[in-house]
Amino acid sequence: MARDELSELRAFIAVAKERSFTKAAARIGVSASALSHTIRALEERLGLRLLTRTTRSVSTTEAGERLFHTIAPHFDQIRAELDALSELRDKPSGTLRISSGVHAAEAILRPKLAAFLPQYPDVTVEVSIDNGFVDIVGEHFDAGVRLGESISKDMIAVRIGPDWRFLVVGAPDYFARRSPPEHPGELTNHQCVNLRLASAGGLYAWEFEKDGRELDVRVSGQMIYDSIVQVLHAAVDGLGLAFVPEDLAQPYIEAGQLQAALSDWCPPVQGYHLYYPNRRLASPAFVRLVDALRYRP
Numbered sequence: 001m002a003r004d005e006l007s008e009l010r011a012f013i014a015v016a017k018e019r020s021f022t023k024a025a026a027r028i029g030v031s032a033s034a035l036s037h038t039i040r041a042l043e044e045r046l047g048l049r050l051l052t053r054t055t056r057s058v059s060t061t062e063a064g065e066r067l068f069h070t071i072a073p074h075f076d077q078i079r080a081e082l083d084a085l086s087e088l089r090d091k092p093s094g095t096l097r098i099s100s101g102v103h104a105a106e107a108i109l110r111p112k113l114a115a116f117l118p119q120y121p122d123v124t125v126e127v128s129i130d131n132g133f134v135d136i137v138g139e140h141f142d143a144g145v146r147l148g149e150s151i152s153k154d155m156i157a158v159r160i161g162p163d164w165r166f167l168v169v170g171a172p173d174y175f176a177r178r179s180p181p182e183h184p185g186e187l188t189n190h191q192c193v194n195l196r197l198a199s200a201g202g203l204y205a206w207e208f209e210k211d212g213r214e215l216d217v218r219v220s221g222q223m224i225y226d227s228i229v230q231v232l233h234a235a236v237d238g239l240g241l242a243f244v245p246e247d248l249a250q251p252y253i254e255a256g257q258l259q260a261a262l263s264d265w266c267p268p269v270q271g272y273h274l275y276y277p278n279r280r281l282a283s284p285a286f287v288r289l290v291d292a293l294r295y296r297p
Contacts, residue, residue: 008042009071011035012050016068019058092285093122099134100127100145102228103245104272108161108293109145116292123285131197131226137277142286148270155275160293163268166207167246169258171238180261181241184208184217191240192219196226206243208265215265219243271295 014024015035025032043050050064060068100109105127113125128134128141136144151157168181174191181187187206195204203224205216221240225231228244235242236257242249246266252258274293282290 005045008038008045010075011038012042012064013068013072013075015039015051015058016060016064016072021058091122092120092283092288094283094285095124095126096143096286096289097126097128097141098143098145098274099130099136099139099141101131102129103248104145104161105129106229107245107247108272112160112293116289120285120288123289125289131195131228136275143274143276143290145272145274148273151273151275154278156278157273157275158290158293159271159295160274161272161295162297163271165246165266165268166243167249167263167266168206168241168243168261169232169235169249169253170241170261171236171257172259173238174235174240175259175261180259182262184215184262184265187217187219187241190219190221192221193231193234193240193242194219194221194224195228195231195243196224204243208262209267210265 011024011028011030014028015021018024018027021032021035025035028035030038039051046063048063049061050067052059052061098109109127113127117123117125133146134141134144136142145160148157148159168187170180178190181190184206192206196202197204203218205218208215208217219241223231223234223239225234228248231242232244232248232252234240235244236252241261249258249260253260274290
């Protein structure tokens with residue numbers, strides 16, 4: 001059936017229900033004259049008069065009454081089915097895949113997902129841990145998590161956490177044997193726990209800044225991990241100094257298991273952001289996840 005025919009039948013049903021061209025026109029959002037023209041076109045095409053018009057009222061003819069009772073229920077059923085599909089579309093469901101580093105997954109995603117998921121039982125979130133740079137489009141992720149300063153300009157970025165900083169930390173018994181460094185350059189004389197970046201394959205250079213001066217230091221030691229959590233634990237065990245996010249180290253500092261050094265060389269870094277392609281067609285589940293993760297100071 002052509003679109004014009006469907007429009008004519010829809011217009012006819014509106015007039016038959018309202019018994020008024022004015023009310024029916026307002027209901028379907030057209031002018032009364034345009035509606036009258038549409039009905040006339042339908043009657044001419046069928047070769048039958050469907051409506052009897054007087055100055056005060058509109059009523060259906062025998063043919064019009066038969067047509068109305070035949071097609072109106074079908075239109076109502078179609079509308080009901082479309083509404084049901086709309087509800088299905090708007091109901092958050094499906095699997096969302098996110099690429100994230102260990103720290104972001106633990107500090108940001110873990111607590112927020114614990115609050116989000118019980119609200120949406122039909123949503124599944126898969127978090128893939130990777131501390132390197134991941135091609136989220138090529139790897140078919142819905143989104144990734146990175147520090148704001150490292151996100152490509154062609155991506156949409158939503159802040160999901162506050163600014164934070166790395167700290168150099170060591171166990172008290174380590175500092176009992178070795179004096180704390182007073183300058184980043186002195187770290188080359190210390191046992192340090194290294195972090196290997198899985199994507200690049202190299203060891204992470206510790207990054208410092210003070211009074212506008214930036215300094216990267218390549219450290220060495222007996223332990224190398226590819227997870228920041230294990231790096232932290234090695235420092236707690238007294239195996240050397242570690243360069244770790246302050247929020248991960250803070251409970252151990254408060255408990256007296258770690259001490260910080262070079263704090264004046266450790267400025268904040270831009271917080272974590274959720275990023276995804278700007279051409280992405282957002283599902284209801286993804287829209288709600290982004291809103292749940294969004295950072296609200």
